[in-house]
Amino acid sequence: MLRISNTVSVPDSEIEMQTIRAQGAGGQNVNKVASAVHLRFDVSASSLPPAFKERLLRKNDRRISKEGVITIKAQSYRSQEKNRTDARNRLRYLIQGAVWERRPRIASHPTKRSQERRMEQKARRGRQKALRGKVNW
Numbered sequence: 001m002l003r004i005s006n007t008v009s010v011p012d013s014e015i016e017m018q019t020i021r022a023q024g025a026g027g028q029n030v031n032k033v034a035s036a037v038h039l040r041f042d043v044s045a046s047s048l049p050p051a052f053k054e055r056l057l058r059k060n061d062r063r064i065s066k067e068g069v070i071t072i073k074a075q076s077y078r079s080q081e082k083n084r085t086d087a088r089n090r091l092r093y094l095i096q097g098a099v100w101e102r103r104p105r106i107a108s109h110p111t112k113r114s115q116e117r118r119m120e121q122k123a124r125r126g127r128q129k130a131l132r133g134k135v136n137w
Helices: 028-032 050-058 080-099 112-130
Strands: 015-020 036-042 069-074
Touching: 015 080, 036 080, 050 080, 069 080
Parallel strands: none
Antiparallel strands: 015 036, 036 069
């Protein structure tokens, strides 16, 4: 069971994991052991709430296909179990990120004193730079 939030979770039966050989350097181990993991998760056929599905499918992410299938490849670790955990965590963060809404930013204004301080600093810096000019004897 993959826990997304306090109320939402995804059963393991909806997550398809397949082990493959990892790419890249790794010596003899990489040629013998299938330690990388391909995780596939069909958003449309899942038991996620409709709002979660809609937001996920609207998200512009290269891991989500046009058919609504999320594919995550985990091969950071040499251990298959760690790669499985990593893939599941990345799926969780992807779903949580799609659902999480940012609060709208409320624009603030600088205080009068901070504006004055800024102008004083600019004037001081300008005077300092003016002293760096050519010297006339």
